[in-house]
Amino acid sequence: xxxxLHGWAVSWGGDELPxxxxxxxxxxxxxxxxxxxxxxxxxxxxxVLDLRSFGLAAARLNMSQPALSRRIQRLEARLxxxxxxRTTRHVAPSPxxxxxxxxxxxALNEMESAxxxxxxxxxxxxxxxxxxxxxxxxxxxxxPALLAFRATHPRVRxxxxxxxxxxxxxxxxxxxxxxxxxxxxxxxxPELVAEPLLEDPFVLxxxxxxxxxxxxxxxxxxxxxxxxxxxxxxSVHRPLIQDAxxxxxxxxxxxxxxxxxxxAFHLVRAGLGVSVLPRIAMxxxxxxxxxxxxxxxxxxxxLSIVHRRSRPLPPAAAQLAALVRNHGGAA
Numbered sequence: 001x002x003x004x005l006h007g008w009a010v011s012w013g014g015d016e017l018p019x020x021x022x023x024x025x026x027x028x029x030x031x032x033x034x035x036x037x038x039x040x041x042x043x044x045x046x047x048v049l050d051l052r053s054f055g056l057a058a059a060r061l062n063m064s065q066p067a068l069s070r071r072i073q074r075l076e077a078r079l080x081x082x083x084x085x086r087t088t089r090h091v092a093p094s095p096x097x098x099x100x101x102x103x104x105x106x107a108l109n110e111m112e113s114a115x116x117x118x119x120x121x122x123x124x125x126x127x128x129x130x131x132x133x134x135x136x137x138x139x140x141x142x143x144p145a146l147l148a149f150r151a152t153h154p155r156v157r158x159x160x161x162x163x164x165x166x167x168x169x170x171x172x173x174x175x176x177x178x179x180x181x182x183x184x185x186x187x188x189x190p191e192l193v194a195e196p197l198l199e200d201p202f203v204l205x206x207x208x209x210x211x212x213x214x215x216x217x218x219x220x221x222x223x224x225x226x227x228x229x230x231x232x233x234x235s236v237h238r239p240l241i242q243d244a245x246x247x248x249x250x251x252x253x254x255x256x257x258x259x260x261x262x263x264a265f266h267l268v269r270a271g272l273g274v275s276v277l278p279r280i281a282m283x284x285x286x287x288x289x290x291x292x293x294x295x296x297x298x299x300x301x302x303l304s305i306v307h308r309r310s311r312p313l314p315p316a317a318a319q320l321a322a323l324v325r326n327h328g329g330a331a
Contacts, residue, residue, distance in 0.1 A: 038071075039111050041072075041074055041075050042107065042108040042111075043061070044071040044072060045071075045072055045083065045084075045101075045104065047061055048084065049084075049093065052090070052091050052092070053091060054068060054086075081094070082094045083096065083097040083101070102174070106176075109174075109175065127156050127157070128158070128159060129156060129159070129320050130158075130159045130171075130176065130177045131158065131159070131178065131179060131180070131317075132161040132168035132171040132176070132177035132179075132181070133161065133162055133168065133181045134162075134163070134165055134168055134182045134183060134303070135162045135164070135260070136237075136261050136280070137181050137182070138162050139283040139284035141181055141327060141328065144327050145324045145327055148323045153319065153320075158320065161176070164234070164235070168181070169184070169192060169306060173189050175308070175311075178307070178313055178314065179307040179317060180305070181306075182303065182306060183236045183302065183303060184302070184306055185236070187306070190309070191308055192306055192308060192309065193306065193307055193308070194306050195304055195305045195325075196303075197305050197324070198303045199300045200278045200279055200280050200303055201299065201300040202241065202276050202279070203291040203292060204275070204276060204292040205282065205285065205289055206268060207271060207289060208288050208289065208290050209288075212274065212292060213292075215292050216292075216293075217292060217294070218294055219295055219296040220245060220295075220297065221250060221296065223274070223276075226274050227256065228252065228254045228273055228274060228275065229254070229256040229264045229273050229274065229276075230254040230256070230275070231259075232257055232259045233257075236301075237278070240301060244297055244299040245297070248297045255273055262284070264277065265284075265286050268289060269286050269289065277291075305324060305325065
């Protein structure tokens, strides 16, 4: 099976390629090329990049490392330049790879969507909806929305991309996701539209045995007396909190910095400190944790549904987005 997508002639199947299909040339580094690519080769490349490891990628794809390397080498030979830089400990895109990989990823996504669309022609009510969701919003929005969605769309598959705020925006901009649930403050692309969904205040998370567990609310100033676990600098929440506190003449000191919310829960449960988290993120909290409102000042994040301005949502995606809105409005 072959499709032409954005100038790429893409094949699905074994190693033997039929005669090339004429297609519009794609220009990379100012060199016009007409290429034939197999979907499995593209999947192999993206899996290596996602996992940053040939060994892990080979295991994920259920193939040997030599077979995986041959697929990558075949792509590099067709493009005429290395796509990856490899050391004994590290795999990363080459300078050429960083330029061409977005095109290859888009071609792969469109090919997979085309194949799913062909499969969906086999019966009504089928399809695939892709939702990019901020990791800290997944526990609150996704399960209830999917339970309601499944009741009316039992044959529609849903792919959840749990990621950072910026990654979620990029996935919608690239057409990889139908819509995103994220903090939209960082939107710079005029093609993206944000519909406000929910104001989510930050709260203090502490163990139920902590001295603060019985408080009805706390001021931010009081946190200076306790070891605080905060989100990494790359998180969209960190600058949001810092800027709001700076306007109030305050500064948040921290003892521990984590990348993932689940790590903050583990540290709090172990008695290492308290953490500042969005209120709805507490839906994923371990038993034995308490959420205490923070005031003076009241700081919140604005969650939005983000989609592309020029591309109306497909019916199934629009229905799922409506269920997300309903759940957000009921919070």
